[in-house]
Amino acid sequence: MKIRVATYNIHKGVSSFRSTPRVLALKKAIGAFDADVVFLQEVQGRHDRYQARYGEKVRTPHHHWPEKAQHEFFAGENLHAAYGMNAVYDHGHHGNALLSGFPISNQNNHDVSDHAYEQRGILHCVLETPSGNVHCYVVHLGLFEVSRRRQTDALVQCVQDSARPDEPVIIAGDFNDWRNTLSDCLRLKLGVVEVFDELERPARFGARIGDIVRNAAGREKRLVPARTFPAALPWFRLDRIYVRGFKVEQAEVLHGPQWARLSDHAPIVANLQLA
Numbered sequence: 001m002k003i004r005v006a007t008y009n010i011h012k013g014v015s016s017f018r019s020t021p022r023v024l025a026l027k028k029a030i031g032a033f034d035a036d037v038v039f040l041q042e043v044q045g046r047h048d049r050y051q052a053r054y055g056e057k058v059r060t061p062h063h064h065w066p067e068k069a070q071h072e073f074f075a076g077e078n079l080h081a082a083y084g085m086n087a088v089y090d091h092g093h094h095g096n097a098l099l100s101g102f103p104i105s106n107q108n109n110h111d112v113s114d115h116a117y118e119q120r121g122i123l124h125c126v127l128e129t130p131s132g133n134v135h136c137y138v139v140h141l142g143l144f145e146v147s148r149r150r151q152t153d154a155l156v157q158c159v160q161d162s163a164r165p166d167e168p169v170i171i172a173g174d175f176n177d178w179r180n181t182l183s184d185c186l187r188l189k190l191g192v193v194e195v196f197d198e199l200e201r202p203a204r205f206g207a208r209i210g211d212i213v214r215n216a217a218g219r220e221k222r223l224v225p226a227r228t229f230p231a232a233l234p235w236f237r238l239d240r241i242y243v244r245g246f247k248v249e250q251a252e253v254l255h256g257p258q259w260a261r262l263s264d265h266a267p268i269v270a271n272l273q274l275a
Contacts, residue, residue, distance in 0.1 A: 001274040002249075007039040007241055009140070009265035012047075012094055013070050016050075016230075016264045021054050021063040025048040026262055027074050027189035030099070033269055037127065038074075038099040039172040039241075041140040045069045047092035052218045071097035084109030084123035084138065095121055096138040102127040108162075112154045114147035114162055120242065122151075122158055131274050135163040139173035145181065156189045165191070168245030168274060174265065178236045180224060192242040195251040195270040197223045226253045228268060232260035239268055246272040 008030070013023045030038055044050075046069060054065035064240050066073040075081035079099045086095035086109075098104070106126040113119045123138040139155060155171070163169050171192060175182060218230045227234035232256050241251070248270060255266035 001129060003037065003129070003134075003246075003272050003274070004033070004035045004269065005037045005039070005170060005241060005272060006033040006267055006269040007041075007174075007239055008267035009041040009174040009239065009263060010043060011263040011265065012042045012044045014050075015168045015261065021050060021065050022262050023066060023070060023073065024064050027076075029259075029262055029267075030074050033267070035269060036101045036116040037136060037170070039136070039170075040071065040074070040097040040099065040274055041138065041174045042094055043070050043083065043097040045071070045083055045093045045095060045209065047094075051242075053093070070098065077097050080104045082107040082123060082125050084121045086111070086113075086121040086140070087119040096123040096134055096140055097140050098123060098125045100125070100127055100136075102129045102134075104128075105133070110154070110158050112141075112151045114142055114144075114150055118142045118144075118147065120147075120151060120156055124158060124162055132178070133167060135159070135169045137171040137173075139171060139175060141173075141177065141182075142174050143176055143178070148175070148177060148182060152185055154179075156186070159190055166245075169243065170246070170272075172240065172241040172268075174238055175240050176238055177240070178238055180237055181241075183223065183225070183242075185237050186242055188244075190244060192244045193248070194223065194225055195241045195243060195248045195272075196226050198248050199251055221232070226268065228253055228255070228266045230258060230260070230264050231255055231262070231266040234266050239265060241268055241270050243272060245275050247275050249273055
């Protein structure tokens with residue numbers, strides 16, 4: 001079975017500058033992924049202020065704000081949707097979401113907030129595919145490294161408790177792990193690979209020299225995720241897709257001015273083959 005997946009931090013459906021609604025454009029962009037499963041972070045479940053200013057009763061078609069929650073609006077009639085509410089405030093709430101072309105047989109949201117100033121969660125969904133169950137985990141980790149380490153431990157425990165070692169797993173989202181300190185832990189404890197691990201990518205001259213030195217010393221190739229932030233000119237490696245039980249056929253970051261108008265993060269899309 002082949003499956004196409006994407007992960008995208010949508011910045012709550014508003015632009016990075018002036019916080020202008022981009023929900024209609026985001027729905028079109030998500031549809032253009034042509035993905036079977038989409039992992040979304042910073043999804044606005046409710047926002048009363050934007051609804052009052054840009055809602056369907058207000059004549060602002062370009063800056064339209066739907067009455068439905070964003071994950072329901074993006075899913076439309078063709079996709080199944082799950083939402084994990086993380087951050088709650090007086091005028092609304094936001095969290096992670098999963099859109100799926102496959103039925104979602106089970107969903108659970110795990111609170112992994114590390115302190116009072118950041119509400120974070122892991123949304124676990126079980127998909128019913130023609131080849132059996134696939135476990136999906138939508139992740140958005142904290143801004144502080146010590147928090148991310150504890151949240152990664154919670155992620156590992158969550159996967160070990162909910163998915164058998166022989167079951168396929170997809171973990172995707174915004175890890176905020178710009179120094180790439182968490183990947184080795186996930187590879188070792190969960191047996192996952194990041195989608196760019198197995199792909200040959202054009203290397204800069206300095207990177208090629210580094211590979212030559214490592215080969216001469218008998219050391220393994222340095223594995224690094226793709227750059228996804230900021231969307232206009234990605235430099236930081238924040239967003240990831242980790243898989244177990246799949247062969248990675250293709251993966252790419254979608255970036256440039258058109259994506260920078262939608263969110264501060266660039267999306268990743270990947271084609272997978274069930275092993």
